[in-house]
Amino acid sequence: MKVIGLSGWSGAGKTTLLTRVIPYLLGRGLRVSVIKHAHHDFDVDVPGKDSWVHRQSGATEVLVSSSRRWALMHELRETGEPRLPELLAKVSRVDLVIVEGFKREQHRKIEVHRLANKKPLLFPDDPNIVGIATDAAIETALPLAHLDDVEAIAGLMQRSAIPVEDVLATRASEA
Numbered sequence: 022m023k024v025i026g027l028s029g030w031s032g033a034g035k036t037t038l039l040t041r042v043i044p045y046l047l048g049r050g051l052r053v054s055v056i057k058h059a060h061h062d063f064d065v066d067v068p069g070k071d072s073w074v075h076r077q078s079g080a081t082e083v084l085v086s087s088s089r090r091w092a093l094m095h096e097l098r099e100t101g102e103p104r105l106p107e108l109l110a111k112v113s114r115v116d117l118v119i120v121e122g123f124k125r126e127q128h129r130k131i132e133v134h135r136l137a138n139k140k141p142l143l144f145p146d147d148p149n150i151v152g153i154a155t156d157a158a159i160e161t162a163l164p165l166a167h168l169d170d171v172e173a174i175a176g177l178m179q180r181s182a183i184p185v186e187d188v189l190a191t192r193a194s195e196a
Contacts, residue, residue, distance in 0.1 A: 026130035058122030
């Protein structure tokens, strides 16, 4: 299992890009999962439903299962936000895990940059950025791909991805 991140400012088009890259990678026979970082409180549960009531009652975890999918919700309560290596250890084995966000974590990332967003580039200050998907002309030695070139971006992601064990090792070295 390999890992690559997509990093960029809000509004750069990370999610839109993923909705185009994932089907391309699936068409190439890869199994793909995504870990998405949210900067705000979010809910995947419906207020009033049994699983929501269980969480509100204080359950640390609630697993909901059906014939079509299952979801595990884990309440952090008073504990801190988990780091990326901890989350990677929880996902099922696939060929490629794409990490959206987590721009402060120490894993390989491709920066998604949109000129109209009028935000500064991240790569000059982040040595973990190994390529850029953009619609702008940028002077850099890093590999570049145009935001509309899904094949080039998918190739860049595959070439830049590292084994999950390498990312998990960062947790051990930080401890």
